[in-house]
Amino acid sequence: MKFFDRIRPAIINGLRELQANKIRSLLSMSGIILGVASLVAMVTVVQGMVGNFRQFVDAMGGIEKITVSREQLPKEQEHLAELSEGITMRDVERIRKTVPLVDNISPEARVGFERLIIDGSETSTYVTGVTADYLPVAKRWVDPGFGRFISDLDVLNMNDVIVLGSAVVPELFGANVDPVGKVIKIRGRRFTVIGILNNIEGSGMQIRSANSRSSGGSWRWRNSGALIPVSTAQAKFIGNDRLSGLGLRIGDAELLRDAVEQTERTILAGHKGLRDFAITTNEQTLEDFRKTEAAFKLSLGGVAGISLFVGGIGIMNVMLASINERIREIGVRKAVGARGSDLFLQFLSEAAVISVVGGLIGLVVSMGIVSLMNYILMQALPTGAVATLDWVIMAQGLAFSVVVGLVAGVYPALRAASLDPIEALRHE
Amino acid sequence: MHILGFMDTPSEGSIVFDGLEVAKLEPDLRAWYRSNRVGFVFQSFNLLPRLTVLENVALPLLYRENSDPVANAAAAAVALERVGMSHRLDHRPSQLSGGERQRVAIARAIVGSPSIIFADEPTGNLDVKNVDRILDLLGSLIKEGITVVLVTHDLSVAENAHRIISMRAGLVQEDRTR
Structure with a gap:
């Protein structure tokens, strides 16, 4: 509770910054959005394929x-x-x-x-x-x-x-x-x-x-x-x-x-x-499929991982820019009694807010991607239905984006925390 | 001024506050003194543009331990009342005049009940009418027992002080008490 009291104003602040710089925030979030969207959508589709293959093998008489x-x-x-x-x-x-x-x-x-x-x-x-x-x-x-x-x-x-x-x-x-x-x-x-x-x-x-x-x-x-x-x-x-x-x-x-x-x-x-x-x-078939599945997961995971990494860089970039703009604010906060750790927490929370918002948008986008893929597959297979989004995967995607945001926010937040208050106050 | 206000440490000499050698304090402890014992008033106000007047004034309380948002807002409202700015609680600094901003800044300086306020050219950006108003305000704080250390180039402002230390090129020229 005490910790939450400390970060609550920081979170409110982060949302305000987001609102004040809508376009810039959206651009910085785009990496996270795409990363989460592709991660969730791809995992969902691959899982759908896995489930269907199991069924298929079963229909072929199963592994026995x-x-x-x-x-x-x-x-x-x-x-x-x-x-x-x-x-x-x-x-x-x-x-x-x-x-x-x-x-x-x-x-x-x-x-x-x-x-x-x-x-x-x-x-x-x-x-x-x-x-x-x-x-x-x-x-x-x-x-x-x-x-x-x-x-x-x-x-x-x-x-x-x-x-x-x-x-x-x-x-x-x-x-x-x-x-x-x-x-x-x-x-x-x-x-x-x-x-x-x-x-x-x-x-x-x-x-x-x-x-x-x-x-x-x-x-x-x-x-x-x-x-x-x-x-x-x-x-x-x-x-x-x-x-x-x-x-x-x-x-x-x-x-x-x-x-x-x-x-x-x-x-x-x-x-x-x-x-x-x-x-x-059917063992051989299943084995072949397992290999395909692993290859799929690896390559798609790689793509999603790279876009999340890029997303992290985007967040770090915008945080550094934001800190540069707000050096004076940092000075004032320090002058009225903020410790380095207070500012660290504040800017880390801002990075987290950006990544959470980005991650949530990414989840919405992933829903779109999955229903689009379902639509395409429905056209190809009239009887075939499709992959459904799993809450666990969505939660994991969001958690991933938060981790990326926090990691990306550490360096900018450290910089903000270590700024000299006098230099910061003199900054024009 | 920054050294006096626990923001910097002296390269030589010493500063003693409450019997403590300031230069020897850890950064976090200096931050504690800034938040609990000292108030700052700047020439350029230094209010945060995205926060409301009330939030700006409550800012020093945010960094105290056991900080409580409701109590902070109440204390900030009381401080703003004292500087005559109760009618502008939800405005942004950009919506205020220079004199009003400086009064908000003073409210921020006094919100934590400091024992000393450092004012760095607080009247430098103000017109004559507002200068008088700010000086009256600082005078009333002194009557309540708060020490005000004010730096100024303006001799007419300096004349209001009980003790005037003249400095030139970093050296004390004169120290007189009235």
């Missing part, structure tokens, strides 16, 4: 997902191509038996981009053969009231049943029609719709995926597509027992590397040493 896909044989094994069986249900059995780290295995047989036909309407989408394990591996589900998913029995009996992505339904049936039980023709075969996959809605700022088609934004591809039993796909469309790939889900992300290693050895043994497959994880 391992993908096994078909691969060309390496050069030294090319002459053995005839021996390659590809990935089959036998791999699924082997992994199930020998890799206990793997909780779920989802074999996938891509049929292709097919025309789905009903009376009076048709649409084209990706048709894939899967088993019941698709749901836990892909982290998907069928909401209550939207039918059921493909069962083990469907796979066993090679049933002609189909589960649709939520985006396919309105394209085929229009709005407000329950498609469960309806029949769809694919290449002349009749499939009964047994369920609809859950609808994935993106939130936060979105990353445009290479897989996204049409104008629906990046989540659309996750909601399109149609699933049939893997056995049906192999027997009635593909014509052999090959799979296009496996999705594996492990229980513990910490054991990802062990699981990958064991899976690789198991498949390799089953394939008689032929490297006709590849194993990928």
